[in-house]
Every structure is written in structure tokens, then in C-alpha cells.
Amino acid sequence: MRRENALSYYGLIAFTFIIVLLGIIMISSASSIIAFAREKDAFFYLKRQIAWTSVGFIGLIFFSKVDFHRLRKISFVLAVISLILLVLVLFLGKSAGGARRWLILGGISFQPSEFAKFSMIILGADLLLRIRKEKPGRESKHKGYRNSLIFIVAINILLIILQPDFGTAFSIFLALFLLMVLSGEKIFSLFKMGIASLPVILLIILINPERIERIFTFLFPDKNVLGGGFHLNQSLIAIGSGGLYGKGFGMSRQKFFYLPAAHTDFIFAIIGEELGLVGAISVVIVFLMFTYFGMKIALRSKDLFGKVLAAGITFMIAIQAIINMGAVTGVLPITGIPLPLISFGGTSLLFTLCEIGILLNIALR
Amino acid sequence: MSAPRSREKIVYHRLIIIFSFIFLCFSGITARLIYIQVIRSEEFNKQALRQRLRKIKLTPKRGIIYDRNKNVLAMSIEVDSVYATPRFVKDPDNTAEKLSLILGMDKSIIKQKLTRKSGFVYIARKIDKDKSKKIKKLKLKGIGYLRESKRYYPGSNLAPQLIGFAGMDNKGLTGLELYYDALLQGESGELVTEIDPLGRSIPDGVLNLSPSIDGDNVVLTIDKNIQFVAESELKKAVESSKAKAGVVIVMDTKTGEILAMANMPSFDSNVYNQAEVETLRNRAVTDVYEPGSTMKIVIAASALEEKIVRPQDVFYLPSTIKVADKEIKEAHERPPGNFTFSQIVSKSSNVGAVTIGLKLGKERIFRYIKSFGLMEKTGIDYPGEVKGYLPPLYRWYGSTIGNIPIGQGISVTALQMLRAVAVIGNDGVIVKPYLLKDVLKNETADSNGKSKSIKPVSRRVVSHETSQQLKNILKEVVAEGTGGNARVSGYEVAGKTGTAQKPKSNGKGYEKGKYIASFVGFVPADNPKLAVIVIIDEPQGVIWGGSIAAPVFSNVSEYSLRRLKVLPAVVN
Incomplete structure (x- = not known):
């Protein structure tokens, strides 16, 4: 391992640890009330998060040891598994809060859309770079790969929207789009694709009145405090009342059922409330540093597949963090995606840690 | 050789651009956090307090009225009041039936109360101890009890016009109960607590307690x-x-x-x-x-x-x-x-x-x-x-x-x-x-x-x-x-x-x-x-x-x- 890579390698490990630890600590506070109310055990979610963290680190170690090139060979297999799971969840999934997002396998709930994120990035990095293997002048062959990628990703996204889980679908879309930008797609064709996808996105939004309401709430937050604006308003109250230094760890008041999903999608609001501006900005910086080291690994990689895969993974994590924190602070519409490595949620944690394992593997080569 | 090389360059540049974009996003969130947590912090803090602080009135115990030899003429005793939280009531018809039998009230009136669109409704206030015991035994869903103090006159019809009486809210309405209300009443206290959206109090959430002061006891010249x-x-x-x-x-x-x-x-x-x-x-x-x-x-x-x-x-x-x-x-x-x-x-x-x-x-x-x-x-x-x-x-x-x-x-x-x-x-x-x-x-x-x-x-x-x-x-x-x-x-x-x-x-x-x-x-x-x-x-x-x-x-x-x-x- 070269010296520059060593810094990124260990930096990434360090910040992963910091984020995961922060997540566990904040879940212990944010989930305790709802855990006790629902499960009569204040540590219910904490225990599960710790268990998933252990599994996740096994995944991380595994993927950091296995040559990432092997993933390229099974990218289609992963995509097919993803499709099967996404179809299965629509029929057999556990319904909660008006959505079917979870498959229950032997008492463990599993979120196929998280696996979809993982597999789509690997597939994307693979297909977008197949052109390099071809001889120059075989542009049409590349387009074939690219279009088939678009097709597969579109089906995945569609299945995820059917759950419905617009946030995850959108983050996959955005990560894949950035992957295309990165992989050297011509600006003009990117522009065309962007224009083409706009009406589709609009249509998807307009089909569901709830999404219209969310967009409306986002645009005019004060008009709808009791309806859809309730979540956002409670989130802002949490963060705002935290002030500069916060109320102190464990002292959140908003977690007493004022703020919904305090331990999952809105955990960042609890961080803002308990740890204040200092804590909230620290989280932003931690993610920024994580992204920085991820990018650094991508840049240093001699291997173009490794470069694109590393970048794709980093994008995926950064995009989710931005969309989540943006929604919680009211600068982006609420879409319902977790804050990576911090929000409670086993599948997300597992695959995020696996992805980080791949990043580390790329850094090693 | 030149084509892949240029491609590497494109990837390099675009990666820098995308990272800059991500950096900008994080900066934007930071700016937003400063806006919420510094500039508008006080306003959100007020909103937070407004929605979770509740003032609870603590009612003092009304004083005793004695005759000149310290025989009790009027005193306050603790009794139960029955209330309902209509949305928790499972079977209004059956519940009303059971309650009406014990309380001796009209079933339709109780049922009407049980189906009211409200979080709290009194079914019967200040009822006899044996009645409340019977109701408690039924363990009815959505039915709750409040301890309330009720005025009790041991002499029943001894000097009723003179002593007067205190009403449901423990305020003197007539007679000496009215005349010496200020003495007998005491001072109500206030408990400021933090509650969750369902009205349950938040543990360790007590912010302020000014205890109630019980009313004075009065001794009459009456024998x-x-x-x-x-x-x-x-x-x-x-x-x-x-x-x-x-x-x-x-x-x-x-x-x-x-x-x-x-x-x-x-x-x-x-x-x-x-x-x-x-x-x-x-x-x-x-x-x-x-x-x-x-x-x-x-x-x-x-x-x-x-x-x-x-x-x-x-x-x-x-x-x-x-x-x-x-x-x-x-x-x-x-x-x-x-x-x-x-x-x-x-x-x-x-x-x-x-x-x-x-x-x-x-x-x-x-x-x-x-x-x-x-x-x-x-x-x-x-x-x-x-x-x-x-x-x-x-x-x-x-x-x-x-x-x-x-x-x-x-x-x-x-x-x-x-x-x-x-x-x-x-x-x-x-x-x-x-x-x-x-x-x-x-x-x-x-x-x-x-x-x-x-x-x-x-x-x-x-x-x-x-x-x-x-x-x-x-x-x-x-x-x-x-x-x-x-x-x-x-x-x-x-x-x-x-x-x-x-x-x-x-x-x-x-x-x-x-x-x-x-x-x-x-x-x-x-x-x-x-x-x-x-x-x-x-x-x-x-x-x-x-x-x-x-x-x-x-x-x-x-x-x-x-x-x-x-x-x-x-x-x-």
C-alpha cells in the first residue's frame, strides 16, 4: 500500500468507527422512549443496532479482504437477486406505516431496497466501464451497455417506488446519475438524460398526493404545521431548541413522541437537540471527512473500475447523508431515508459497512 | 494510449467537480444549522416549551368546621370521580350497560358520554366508595378515576342552613361555608410539568412546584x-x-x-x-x-x-x-x-x-x-x-x-x-x-x-x-x-x-x-x-x-x- 493511500485507508476506518459509535450512542438516547413504549424494553433498538453493527463489521472485514474485481464478475447475479427480492417484498413484505419495505427472514427484518443500492452501484461501475475493454470505435456497444444499465436501474427504481419508498429510489437515481457523469459520459447526452428523466420524476411525484403535500410543505412550511408540516416543524423545534451547545446527552424532550421517527429518519434532529450546533456541525464534518477520504481513495486508485466503484460508493453514502440532513433541517423535501450508519436500521447499516469494506479493499490495491 | 489517458483525466476532473458539489451541500447544511440553532434558536425554544409545558392546579384541602367543643360539623373527604377517555373505550354499549347498573344512571346518557369526541369526559363525580370499588373491579377499558375531595357533613341535617354547603368545585356556596370561604379554602398550588403529546407527563420533567396550602380550620361558637x-x-x-x-x-x-x-x-x-x-x-x-x-x-x-x-x-x-x-x-x-x-x-x-x-x-x-x-x-x-x-x-x-x-x-x-x-x-x-x-x-x-x-x-x-x-x-x-x-x-x-x-x-x-x-x-x-x-x-x-x-x-x-x-x- 502506498503512503497516500494509507492515510485514506486509516482515515476512512477511523471516521467509520466514529460515525458508527456516534450512531449507537445517539440511538441509545433517541430510541429509549419509543422502545420502552412499544416493546417495554428501553434498550430494544439499541441491542439490535449493536447486533447489526457486529454483523456489519464482519461484512466490512470480508469485503476488505476479497478482491473487489470479483464483484464485477457477479454484478449481474447481484442485480438479479436484487430484482427478485424487490418483487418478493411487494407480495410477501411486512407492511408498516403504509409501505411494504421489509422481508421477514427468520425473525430478522431485511430491507431489499438497501441491497438494491449496493448491487446497483456495482452493476453501474461494471457496465459503464465495459467500453474500455472494447476496441476504440465501438461506441454503439458502449451505448448498449449503458442503456441496459439504465433499463435495469429503472426497473429497480420502479419496484422501490411501488413499495413505496421514494427517498431510496431517488438516492439510487442520483448516485447512478453521478456515476455516469463520472465515468466520462458526454455532457450533452447527460443533459439529454437529465431532461428526459424530469417528466418521469414529476409524474412519479404527481401520482401520489402525499408526495405533492410533502413538496408543498417543503415550499411553504408554515402553512401546514399540523398536517404534513408537523414532522418538519417538530424537527426544527428539536434542532432549534438545542441551541449552541444542546440540552445535553439524553436530555431530548422532542423524543417524547413529539418528533416522529426520532431514532430513524429524524435522529439528526435529536443530535441537534441534545448536542447543539456543536454536535450537529461535528456530524456534518465527520461525513465530509468520510466523503473526502472516499474520494481520495477513488482518485488514487490505479484501476478505473476501482476508481468508479469507490466514487459510486462514496456518492451513495454522501447523497443519503445530504438528503437526510437536508430534509431534517428543512432545506430539502422529506423523503424518508436514513442517515447512513447513524439511523437505526439493520439492513442499511449492514450494506453500508459492506460498501465501506469494498472501499478499503480498493484503497489496499 | 491517448484515449484511455484522456478518459482518466475526464474522470479525475469530474470527480473533483462532484466532490466540490458535495462539499457545497455540506456547507449549505452547516449554514442552515447555524440559522436554526443560533438565529432562530430562541423562537424554536419557545415553541418547544409552549407545546410541552402544562400547568396543573393543585387543589388544597378545605378546612374543617368545628363546633365550640371541636366536634366536626363539616369536613373534606377523598372520593373517586369516574371519567372516560372515549377513544380508548372498546365497547361503549357494554361499558355503558355495566356502569349504569352500578351508578344508577341512565344507560343512554352514559353511552352518549362514552362516544363523545373528546379526550376526557366525566361519567360521575364524587361517587360513593363502594360504588367506585365495584367499578374498579370491572377493569373497564378507557375508564379512569380521579381522587377528588368532597365536602362531608357528619351531622347531615344538623344546622344545615347555618353551616351552608360547598359545591362540586369545593367553593362555599351558602352559609358559613360561603362567609368563611377565604379561610376554609386555602391556597391552590401549581405544578408545572412537561407532557408528551398524549398528555402523559415526561419523567423527571417537573420544572416547578408551588404546593397548595390547605385551608384553615374554623371553630364556631355553636354547641x-x-x-x-x-x-x-x-x-x-x-x-x-x-x-x-x-x-x-x-x-x-x-x-x-x-x-x-x-x-x-x-x-x-x-x-x-x-x-x-x-x-x-x-x-x-x-x-x-x-x-x-x-x-x-x-x-x-x-x-x-x-x-x-x-x-x-x-x-x-x-x-x-x-x-x-x-x-x-x-x-x-x-x-x-x-x-x-x-x-x-x-x-x-x-x-x-x-x-x-x-x-x-x-x-x-x-x-x-x-x-x-x-x-x-x-x-x-x-x-x-x-x-x-x-x-x-x-x-x-x-x-x-x-x-x-x-x-x-x-x-x-x-x-x-x-x-x-x-x-x-x-x-x-x-x-x-x-x-x-x-x-x-x-x-x-x-x-x-x-x-x-x-x-x-x-x-x-x-x-x-x-x-x-x-x-x-x-x-x-x-x-x-x-x-x-x-x-x-x-x-x-x-x-x-x-x-x-x-x-x-x-x-x-x-x-x-x-x-x-x-x-x-x-x-x-x-x-x-x-x-x-x-x-x-x-x-x-x-x-x-x-x-x-x-x-x-x-x-x-x-x-x-x-x-x-x-x-x-x-x-x-
């Missing part, structure tokens, strides 16, 4: 036993004479302490909402009546004080006397004859009283009536006291001076009349009647156990000599005159009977067959301890004060004197 005897004797008299109502007041002649204040008809304070309106009044202070012959005491006292007569002066009285256009007769027709001044009072001669009245003249009569406190409220510590009516001098017609001396055309309350007569027993000094003997400060209050005592108010009305002379005359009333039935064995009684026709409500003339029979006096005559007035309103059949009211006086006095351990005088 429970004397009150009881006064009530039962009065009840007997009212029932046997088929009267409409009656009043007995027993007062300490020298201090003005009220020992009993009985009213009939009566009611049970514990179920005051079932009482008839007619039974609620404390007639002793809220109702006026024309005193009739008992007024002769005031006239006689005035004449003696003015020294225009001496007790042994003899008057020749015709059968009737004409004043202006009105002829005044005696109650029992008699031939013309000689009467001493004493006999005019003891035999209750109307003609004699008018004769004395004419000698006094209206100005002096007016002045003495006023001096005896008959034109002002006694100032007793009881709400809603009224004063009697005496027409101002310029409205006295020619015949008025023929009416006032025999207690017509003037109205007084029983308490006013008792107080006026007690003047004679109290050596010519008028006292202020009162009911509050002591206030026992609650332990939680700062002045530990210090009690507030009331100083008697007094004023001289007539001289010692006058009161002695009149006292002797009033002894004669009982010894050999109209008040024979008022005698108490072992004690000498001084007093006066009264039988007055009731004026018509329009003020023109008198109702035929409607009388007020009364007796007022004090005992033992030479060193009086008690002043007692008995008033029977509209007795049927025998209507004379000496026949109906005097025996009540006798029985109540006899019991009271023994209870108070007043030594009997040696008489004959």
Missing part, C-alpha cells in the same frame, strides 16, 4: 348538642302546631356568642341538591317578621330610661284605645281597669303599651328602636343578613304611633329582636352576635397554630337601673303573666311572649288566621347566661306565643343550662 336540642324541640313544635316554619336562636347573653341557630323546615347538607328551596334559608337572619308584643320590651325600656314612668305607677286603661282613625283592642277582651306599669308588660296589654307610647312620643320611640339595634344589621358573621324596617319619622301616619308600641308596622329579624332583648339581660349593654370562635391556622401556614380570637363589640343602650327594673317586670311575665310555659325548673326566667298577625304581602292590612307566635327571654334572670328566641311561623289552631313558643324556650333553655353547667338558683 352541637344545644343545636341538636334546639332543632328537635323546634321540629316538635312546628310539627304539632302544623306551622309553616320556625326559628330558635340561643345566644350567650353577655358575649353575643351564638350557641345554636335552628331553622325548620330543614334539609340534609350531604344531599343539598335535593333540598327544597324553602328549607335552605337561615330564617334567623334572612327573614323579617312583625314582632308583636315582644316589642313592648323596647317601649317599656324607653319609658323607664326616660323616667316618664316607674314600675309601680298605675294606669287606668279603657277596653280599647283610639289613635287617629284606628281602634286598638286587647288580645283578650277585658273590662276597663287599673294596671300598674309592670302589669301592662306582664299581662301584655296593647292599650297600655299604646298609652305609654303616646307618652313617649314618636321621636323618642324612634330613637330607642334605633338604639336597640332594630334598624341596623347585627353584623353577625353570616352572609345575606337583612335588617328590619321601621318607617322614617316623616312617614308616620296618625295611627303609626298606635301600631309601633305593639310591634306592628315594624319588622325585624329574629336575631335583631333577640339581641335587643338581651340588652336587658346584659345590664343595658348591647352586644354583637357572632359565630366564629376561633381559627386554627393550618400547620402548613407560616403562623404555627396561632389562633385568631374575636373581640366582642358592645355599647350601652340603657342604664343599669332601667335594665334591673325591666328585668324584674320580665320575670313577672313568666312567673305570673303570659309566659308561664317558659318556666325552667330551678332557674328564674325573664322574657316576653308575642303573637302577631302576619301582614299581607302588599302591606295593606293583615292576613286573617296567619300569626307569628314567639317568645324571647333570658335565663337565669339575675345573671343571665342565655338569651333565647323562639319563633313559630303560621301555627294552626292554638296560635299564642305563650302556648307554642314558650315551651320550646323552656325545653331548650333547660337542656342548655345543664349542658353549660350553670348552677340553678334557689327558688321557692
Whole structure:
């Protein structure tokens, strides 16, 4: 391992640890009330998060040891598994809060859309770079790969929207789009694709009145405090009342059922409330540093597949963090995606840690 | 070789651009955080407090009302109120059915409450302990209980008009419960807590607690036993004479302490909402009546004080006397004859009283009536006291001076009349009647156990000599005159009977067959301890004060004197 890579390698490990630890600590506070109310055990979610963290680190170690090139060979297999799971969840999934997002396998709930994120990035990095293997002048062959990628990703996204889980679908879309930008797609064709996808996105939004309401709430937050604006308003109250230094760890008041999903999608609001501006900005910086080291690994990689895969993974994590924190602070519409490595949620944690394992593997080569 | 190389470059540049973009996004979120957590922090903090702080009123325990010997007359007990949280009620029909059986309420009313769109609705407030126990056993979903304090009157129908009652919210509504509400009520406290959106309090969320201060206990001048005897004797008299109502007041002649204040008809304070309106009044202070012959005491006292007569002066009285256009007769027709001044009072001669009245003249009569406190409220510590009516001098017609001396055309309350007569027993000094003997400060209050005592108010009305002379005359009333039935064995009684026709409500003339029979006096005559007035309103059949009211006086006095351990005088 070269010296520059060593810094990124260990930096990434360090910040992963910091984020995961922060997540566990904040879940212990944010989930305790709802855990006790629902499960009569204040540590219910904490225990599960710790268990998933252990599994996740096994995944991380595994993927950091296995040559990432092997993933390229099974990218289609992963995509097919993803499709099967996404179809299965629509029929057999556990319904909660008006959505079917979870498959229950032997008492463990599993979120196929998280696996979809993982597999789509690997597939994307693979297909977008197949052109390099071809001889120059075989542009049409590349387009074939690219279009088939678009097709597969579109089906995945569609299945995820059917759950419905617009946030995850959108983050996959955005990560894949950035992957295309990165992989050297011509600006003009990117522009065309962007224009083409706009009406589709609009249509998807307009089909569901709830999404219209969310967009409306986002645009005019004060008009709808009791309806859809309730979540956002409670989130802002949490963060705002935290002030500069916060109320102190464990002292959140908003977690007493004022703020919904305090331990999952809105955990960042609890961080803002308990740890204040200092804590909230620290989280932003931690993610920024994580992204920085991820990018650094991508840049240093001699291997173009490794470069694109590393970048794709980093994008995926950064995009989710931005969309989540943006929604919680009211600068982006609420879409319902977790804050990576911090929000409670086993599948997300597992695959995020696996992805980080791949990043580390790329850094090693 | 150049193509892949340029491609590497493209990837490199675009990666830098995308990372810059991500960096910008993170910076944007940071800026937003500063905006929310610094610039608008205070505003959000206020919003947060507004939505989760709740002020809970802590109700103090209402003070106890004791009689003079610390027997409880009114106290507060803890009882359950049943409420429902309608959205948690599983089966409104079945729940209503079960509740209606125990509470004895209409099922449809309960069901209507259970299905109301509200988070809280009372089903029944302050119910019996055994009822609430039964309901609790059913373990009904959505039904809850609140501990509330309820006023309880151990004596049930003992002095209900006097004590009054406190309502659902523990505020005094009538009587002494109302008059001393400020003392009894205490101070409510406040608990500021933090609650979650469902109204449950947040653990460790108490921000501020100012505890409630329980009400003070008050001690009345009333003697429970004397009150009881006064009530039962009065009840007997009212029932046997088929009267409409009656009043007995027993007062300490020298201090003005009220020992009993009985009213009939009566009611049970514990179920005051079932009482008839007619039974609620404390007639002793809220109702006026024309005193009739008992007024002769005031006239006689005035004449003696003015020294225009001496007790042994003899008057020749015709059968009737004409004043202006009105002829005044005696109650029992008699031939013309000689009467001493004493006999005019003891035999209750109307003609004699008018004769004395004419000698006094209206100005002096007016002045003495006023001096005896008959034109002002006694100032007793009881709400809603009224004063009697005496027409101002310029409205006295020619015949008025023929009416006032025999207690017509003037109205007084029983308490006013008792107080006026007690003047004679109290050596010519008028006292202020009162009911509050002591206030026992609650332990939680700062002045530990210090009690507030009331100083008697007094004023001289007539001289010692006058009161002695009149006292002797009033002894004669009982010894050999109209008040024979008022005698108490072992004690000498001084007093006066009264039988007055009731004026018509329009003020023109008198109702035929409607009388007020009364007796007022004090005992033992030479060193009086008690002043007692008995008033029977509209007795049927025998209507004379000496026949109906005097025996009540006798029985109540006899019991009271023994209870108070007043030594009997040696008489004959």
C-alpha cells in the first residue's frame, strides 16, 4: 500500500468507527422512549443496532479482504437477486406505516431496497466501464451497455417506488446519475438524460398526493404545521431548541413522541437537540471527512473500475447523508431515508459497512 | 494510449467537480444549522416549551368546621370521580350497560358520554366508595378515576342552613361555608410539568412546584348538642302546631356568642341538591317578621330610661284605645281597669303599651328602636343578613304611633329582636352576635397554630337601673303573666311572649288566621347566661306565643343550662 493511500485507508476506518459509535450512542438516547413504549424494553433498538453493527463489521472485514474485481464478475447475479427480492417484498413484505419495505427472514427484518443500492452501484461501475475493454470505435456497444444499465436501474427504481419508498429510489437515481457523469459520459447526452428523466420524476411525484403535500410543505412550511408540516416543524423545534451547545446527552424532550421517527429518519434532529450546533456541525464534518477520504481513495486508485466503484460508493453514502440532513433541517423535501450508519436500521447499516469494506479493499490495491 | 489517458483525466476532473458539489451541500447544511440553532434558536425554544409545558392546579384541602367543643360539623373527604377517555373505550354499549347498573344512571346518557369526541369526559363525580370499588373491579377499558375531595357533613341535617354547603368545585356556596370561604379554602398550588403529546407527563420533567396550602380550620361558637336540642324541640313544635316554619336562636347573653341557630323546615347538607328551596334559608337572619308584643320590651325600656314612668305607677286603661282613625283592642277582651306599669308588660296589654307610647312620643320611640339595634344589621358573621324596617319619622301616619308600641308596622329579624332583648339581660349593654370562635391556622401556614380570637363589640343602650327594673317586670311575665310555659325548673326566667298577625304581602292590612307566635327571654334572670328566641311561623289552631313558643324556650333553655353547667338558683 502506498503512503497516500494509507492515510485514506486509516482515515476512512477511523471516521467509520466514529460515525458508527456516534450512531449507537445517539440511538441509545433517541430510541429509549419509543422502545420502552412499544416493546417495554428501553434498550430494544439499541441491542439490535449493536447486533447489526457486529454483523456489519464482519461484512466490512470480508469485503476488505476479497478482491473487489470479483464483484464485477457477479454484478449481474447481484442485480438479479436484487430484482427478485424487490418483487418478493411487494407480495410477501411486512407492511408498516403504509409501505411494504421489509422481508421477514427468520425473525430478522431485511430491507431489499438497501441491497438494491449496493448491487446497483456495482452493476453501474461494471457496465459503464465495459467500453474500455472494447476496441476504440465501438461506441454503439458502449451505448448498449449503458442503456441496459439504465433499463435495469429503472426497473429497480420502479419496484422501490411501488413499495413505496421514494427517498431510496431517488438516492439510487442520483448516485447512478453521478456515476455516469463520472465515468466520462458526454455532457450533452447527460443533459439529454437529465431532461428526459424530469417528466418521469414529476409524474412519479404527481401520482401520489402525499408526495405533492410533502413538496408543498417543503415550499411553504408554515402553512401546514399540523398536517404534513408537523414532522418538519417538530424537527426544527428539536434542532432549534438545542441551541449552541444542546440540552445535553439524553436530555431530548422532542423524543417524547413529539418528533416522529426520532431514532430513524429524524435522529439528526435529536443530535441537534441534545448536542447543539456543536454536535450537529461535528456530524456534518465527520461525513465530509468520510466523503473526502472516499474520494481520495477513488482518485488514487490505479484501476478505473476501482476508481468508479469507490466514487459510486462514496456518492451513495454522501447523497443519503445530504438528503437526510437536508430534509431534517428543512432545506430539502422529506423523503424518508436514513442517515447512513447513524439511523437505526439493520439492513442499511449492514450494506453500508459492506460498501465501506469494498472501499478499503480498493484503497489496499 | 491517448484515449484511455484522456478518459482518466475526464474522470479525475469530474470527480473533483462532484466532490466540490458535495462539499457545497455540506456547507449549505452547516449554514442552515447555524440559522436554526443560533438565529432562530430562541423562537424554536419557545415553541418547544409552549407545546410541552402544562400547568396543573393543585387543589388544597378545605378546612374543617368545628363546633365550640371541636366536634366536626363539616369536613373534606377523598372520593373517586369516574371519567372516560372515549377513544380508548372498546365497547361503549357494554361499558355503558355495566356502569349504569352500578351508578344508577341512565344507560343512554352514559353511552352518549362514552362516544363523545373528546379526550376526557366525566361519567360521575364524587361517587360513593363502594360504588367506585365495584367499578374498579370491572377493569373497564378507557375508564379512569380521579381522587377528588368532597365536602362531608357528619351531622347531615344538623344546622344545615347555618353551616351552608360547598359545591362540586369545593367553593362555599351558602352559609358559613360561603362567609368563611377565604379561610376554609386555602391556597391552590401549581405544578408545572412537561407532557408528551398524549398528555402523559415526561419523567423527571417537573420544572416547578408551588404546593397548595390547605385551608384553615374554623371553630364556631355553636354547641352541637344545644343545636341538636334546639332543632328537635323546634321540629316538635312546628310539627304539632302544623306551622309553616320556625326559628330558635340561643345566644350567650353577655358575649353575643351564638350557641345554636335552628331553622325548620330543614334539609340534609350531604344531599343539598335535593333540598327544597324553602328549607335552605337561615330564617334567623334572612327573614323579617312583625314582632308583636315582644316589642313592648323596647317601649317599656324607653319609658323607664326616660323616667316618664316607674314600675309601680298605675294606669287606668279603657277596653280599647283610639289613635287617629284606628281602634286598638286587647288580645283578650277585658273590662276597663287599673294596671300598674309592670302589669301592662306582664299581662301584655296593647292599650297600655299604646298609652305609654303616646307618652313617649314618636321621636323618642324612634330613637330607642334605633338604639336597640332594630334598624341596623347585627353584623353577625353570616352572609345575606337583612335588617328590619321601621318607617322614617316623616312617614308616620296618625295611627303609626298606635301600631309601633305593639310591634306592628315594624319588622325585624329574629336575631335583631333577640339581641335587643338581651340588652336587658346584659345590664343595658348591647352586644354583637357572632359565630366564629376561633381559627386554627393550618400547620402548613407560616403562623404555627396561632389562633385568631374575636373581640366582642358592645355599647350601652340603657342604664343599669332601667335594665334591673325591666328585668324584674320580665320575670313577672313568666312567673305570673303570659309566659308561664317558659318556666325552667330551678332557674328564674325573664322574657316576653308575642303573637302577631302576619301582614299581607302588599302591606295593606293583615292576613286573617296567619300569626307569628314567639317568645324571647333570658335565663337565669339575675345573671343571665342565655338569651333565647323562639319563633313559630303560621301555627294552626292554638296560635299564642305563650302556648307554642314558650315551651320550646323552656325545653331548650333547660337542656342548655345543664349542658353549660350553670348552677340553678334557689327558688321557692
